Amino acid sequence: MxxxxxxxxxxxxxxxxxxxxxxxxxxxxxxxxxxxxxxxxxxxxxxxxxxxxxxxxxxxxxxxxxxxxxxxxxxxxxxxxxMETHLDVSTRNSLQQVFRERHYSLDEVVEKSCDILSHMTNLTSIVLGPDARHQALQHIQVIPINSKNAVAIFVTNQGHTENKMFQFEQDVSVEDIKNCTDLLNDQLVGTPICDVVDKMSEIEPMMAAKLVRHEVLFEAFVTAFMRFATEKVAVSGRDNMLGQPEFSDINRLKELMKVLDNGRLFHQWTDQADNVAVQIGTRNELIQIGDCSVVTTKFHYNNEEEGQLMVVGPNRMQYSKVVALMDYMSNVIEDVFGNGKGGKDGE
CATH class of the missing domain: 1.10.10.10 (Winged helix-like DNA-binding domain superfamily/Winged helix DNA-binding domain)
Structure with missing residues (x-):
């Protein structure tokens, strides 16, 4: 039948x-x-x-x-x-409160979301932040704090902004910082984020000619750009797998942990040809991978950038609770970042 x-x-x-x-x-x-x-x-x-x-x-x-x-x-x-999804009022209110207590950076939202999801589902959660690697650098600003510390602000052509704290091993003058920033803005604007580090190597001789502390500044910017070009991934609740009877086989569990800790392996795992994917509503998806399930929900930081919440567990998971929680968290995050696609207060 x-x-x-x-x-x-x-x-x-x-x-x-x-x-x-x-x-x-x-x-x-x-x-x-x-x-x-x-x-x-x-x-x-x-x-x-x-x-x-x-x-x-x-x-x-x-x-x-x-x-x-x-x-x-x-x-x-x-x-x-x-499936009927429902989230009680107290959970809704507490989620709103967490994200509205103060202004979180992108990295903080990714990590905070991950922790909340794993705690409230008793499963393993993964949160992917927006992938800025294929965006282009539009502007660099560096604000000196003192001779050994500065804050660098990077902006891409799609409005993605990241702040990086520089802690120099040697004193660096305000003049050096200004000249370095001007040089990088002149040479790097329009360069895809994934190519910036290579381009930095090309302009290092120019930095050496114009800057007193060129080695210190070169190293600081290269490190910052390498982090910028890395996909933002947070994993939380690995230990929750231990409590699931489906993962009592320790070797099976070790293999799964290896996948969860490696972004490349995780993408290979979720993209296998024999996986079965089912769309749930407009932005959720269930991926079945053998005796594991991955529920994913997309959310937007702005009109151009999206991230993804994911919960990983056995096929036997409380889907209605998991999906309701992920949906609501996505809406709250979108509201916090001013996108508001999820409707007022995530309704």
Missing amino acids: PESKLTQRQKIIFKTIVEEFTRVAEPVGSKTLMQLLDFPVSSATIRNEMAVLEKAGLLEKTHTSSGRIPSQKGYRFYVEHL
Whole structure:
């Protein structure tokens, strides 16, 4: 039977099984369902309906119990057609408060979002900040604090701004800082961020000719640009994997940790040809990778730049809670950065 032909009762039974199994990690049997359903139905009828759901490929038997658990296909059907997302008012208010207490930098928002997600879902979260590598440098400003410290402000052609603190090992004069900034603005404006470090090497002789502390300034800017051209990734809640029965195999867990800690490996992992992806609403996606699931949500810092919230866990995760939380966090972040695409206060 195609899942689209399910009766209303079958849908309710299936939805109840998914939500109970994701909550307790134990196969769900007919006696448990009799207690959970809010309409009277016999144990025999429930067993018949579960058999239909199993034939449709939405449920699976386990070796250790007479109960059923959702299949990969079942989870996909649930998030596409049956899931209801809701976030309680206190959680909404606390999320708004966190981001509005003070003005966060981009890096801080990425890390803060990551910590909140892992804490509230009990899973591992990953947050990707906007990728500025293929934007072009538009302006550099350096503000001296004292002879050994300065703040550099980089602006790209798409309005992306980053601040970097310079701590020099030797005293650097205000004049040197001004001359260096003028030189870099003259030579680097319009250069893609990913090419700036190479271009810096080309203009190093010019810096040597014009600046007293050219080595110190050259090193400071090269380091800053290398960090600027690195994709912003934060990972939080790795230890939450330890509490998931699906990852009790220590070697399996080690492999997963390796993937989570390496941006290149993570992209390879999520881009495998045999992964199954399902769109949830307009900006969420579920990616199934074997017995793991990754839920992703996109958000915008401004009209040009977007970031991504991701939660990684077993296929058995509380999708309605995870998606509701990620959606609302995305809206709050967009509101904080003045984009407001999510509507007023994330509604």
